[in-house]
Amino acid sequence: MQDFVQHIINGISLGSIYALIALGYTMVYGILKMINFAHSDVYMVGAFGAYYIARAFGIEAQPGIGSLAILLVSSMIACSILGLAIERFAYRPLRNSPKLNILITAIGVSLFLEYSGQAVFGADPKVFPEVMTDHTLATIFGVDLKSFDLTVLGVSILAMLGLEFLIYKTKLGKAMRAVSANASVASMLGMNPDRIIAFTFVVGSALAGIGSVLVGMKYPKIDPLMGMMIGMKAFVAAVLGGIGNVGGAVLGALIMGLSEEMVVAYFSSTYRDALAFGILIVILIFRPAGLLGKYSVEKV
């Protein structure tokens, strides 16, 4: 029994990490109808950005909330700038091209970031600075609840609520929804689609930045290919919940995290990654809109 509860806790904590990244995928897809393959690599760059800033300021020696804040801010800034650059230079020129071209470009950007990361940062893993220690906050059923896990879960839920508020209750959110529905009409009505899209990328990337710092604290090993698998699973989570739907991203991510944990615990760890793709295939065949999504008919 104790083990089962431990697995549930592990699964939820894994899922909340996927949630932070899945939110980025879902936002970009919602507005541009494209899968931003490079999102997970933006996440990776955020982790390295925080790593190098920490080294530059010698933060390792001063753990505490202040250092954490510095790491978070530097990661968010690095990610946002990178996200903006990618949008401006790689995606914007292809705004009116066939979907296939954008997809190929996205893959190209992802690979470029990964391999330049290897070239610039070095392919072997680095150790993320330890700025906060992990405490046990509570114990239920004999299983410890650690502060890191609760922080990540809390941040994901906060992010989700914040995004829901942004998209449905603010003027900016209304503009985002308008651009998503029909960009040319939106521009005729006075909105600047380029700015709105850029803003969306910034928000998504900033979330990835937060995610990378939190993950770096929990699993202190970072390397240039760290985004690959996490990104894939976060994407599947977003699709599972209904891509374009903010609540769906978090729900899908939690389900992904839990099922992955259960498969590894009770079945075999080798199928851990294959599970993600299995879920994707099943969802796309039986309920392509996702759990919380709406199915839209393609018009001629």
Next chain:
Amino acid sequence: MKRLLVTLALVLPLMVSCTKKSDEILIGEYDSLTGSDATFGLSTNKGVRMAFDEINAAGGIKGKKVALKTLDDQGKNEEAASATTRLITQDKVIAVIGGVASGRSKAAAPIAQANKIPFVSPASTNPDVTKIGDYVFRVCFIDPFQGFVMAKFATENLKLKKVAVLRDVKNDYSVGLADVFVTEFKKMGGEIVADISYQAGDIDFKAQLTQIRSKNPEGLYVPGYYTEVGLIAQQARQLGIKAPMMGGDGWDSDKLSEIGKDAINGNYYSNHYTVESTDPAVTEFIKKFKEKYNETPDALAALGYDAARILAQAIERTSDMSSKSIRDELSKTKDFVGVTGKITMNENRDAMKSAVVVQVNGNQRKFITTIAQ
């Protein structure tokens, strides 16, 4: 027309083969200088280079200087194969020093064997490597021995009766060591309470460790690479698993303690040599290495150093430096005093030597015991 010129421009560099100076001995080496196991390859390369620099400073082999040509295999098997092909057919080296990972050696050694060029692996421990042919040698012990070493250590030194195994199923090195450990430990009367797997590249092991925790093992055997072992140790301690962890030479890197921090301290692994050895050859080697590269050599650097020197001595002993005579002299290597121990080649062209067991203590590796074949 333009495209034709561009294609030609790309192909022409290949046609220009480097002219070999006749008063140089060309030896080839491939290693993982980039890629995820880069620290292994970089260390080995440093050891090899230092050995040849020393030899050249002392006059070279038979009066000729040694020129070392190193190619990067980027951590990929096919790159190792094409790098070896290039070294042998294009650069015309007289011997190849292979790299670390057995997977790479298994791709590269057949090429050396087919071309009858001697191939010396510094650190590939998988038994299949030397079975490829009689031109393939290694200067390290093989995995079955390592698995046996830790099984013996667990039984006799740590007095463990119940051990759990956590293996990297993506890595044949890890699988090989785990299999042998399981067999030997059972033969010595122990019980394997769990045999669970993970994959290289994973960062979360809580699911597997929770399973292991429920079986209450007295020890944990994790024969993986340092890249994952550090995290595993941390997460094991977080889950409250206090049992000592054991592993193989894949742990040997200073990154292990960086990643594992406190959690990895107090755990044991089998290795090729220990920095704490009082053997003058070893202390001399460590001193020279520190002067040259400003870091403490790890086991791979030591093995690279030994591999290069064994090869050089074999070439020196031949009369004509032909491939066949180099191969014969290599197989006759007996009681070679290396920094990784006294090395003798057995009939399988594997090195007969002992292993040491060390304990992790921050950046130090405390020597515990030596276990012989």
Next chain:
Amino acid sequence: MKAFKNPLIALLAMGALALALEFGFNAFFQLMAMFILVNCLMSMSLNLVNGYTGQFSLGHAGFMAVGAYAAAYGSSHVHIFPEPFLMGNYVITTLLAGALAAFAGLLVGLPSLRLKGDYLAIVTLGFGEIVRVALLNMDFLGGPRGYSGIPSYGNFISGFLFASFWVLLCFFTIWRLMGSSHGRGFLSVREDEIAAEAMGINTTRMKVKAFVLSSFFAGVAGAIFAHITSYISPSSFTFLQSVNAVIMVVLGGMGSMTGSLVAAVIVTILPEALRPLQDLTGIDLRMVIYSLALILMMILRPKGLFGAMEFGDVWRKYVKRSS
């Protein structure tokens, strides 16, 4: 030019090339030539799906892996023809390898080809990964240890001619297919699926046909790959290998056979040509350059090197004009 369209003449040309390579160049170039042939098969087969049918498949390495392992296993166990006709054995194992890969293509294609664009890409990527994970777990095929001891083709000439035979088979099959009503079906799926459906073309069946044929040749490519490097392991068939194939198709021009062939040659030779640069800087530039090339191609010249033109069209357009 018309002469080249005759398969027999093309085979003779390859034979002459084989002789030239055997006696003019050393084993390293010969190895490169074999890799070029394997890449030609990969790029031509992927071109059928990505280029002509407009579907985005990112799992080509999975089919290659199926073919490679099937052929490796087969060659070690099938010995029907005695000594002088050893190549007969290889023909059979390669056919079976291709067939197995084609079957895998059917299994993957049937459910997934109902999906559009991005989703199909991810699902095929997933399939490639699932194949790799499955192979890692099949101990009788070696698992992570890989499969070693695969017999080679003997001497270079027989190997080269054998591989060339398959390359030419692939080339002429696709060439003739595209000239038929099936080919037009593929193109119509690419251009406008809804219109094609309205005209009575069963688009799902078309896509599956393209997929299965493409997987067959990917399997053949894998089989040849297994025999030229006598050791294969699941790590040779990762997502990167699929991306390699995609790069070849994109670079050459989606919808151009000549483009795929030229791109295959470039992509095989480039890493070796770049080696001096790499030794100098010490970093793996190949993938960085490839990915940059991918991005730039898509932005600046999405048609690729040859666009949708074949060699004859290029000749007519650029060379004849000057005369």
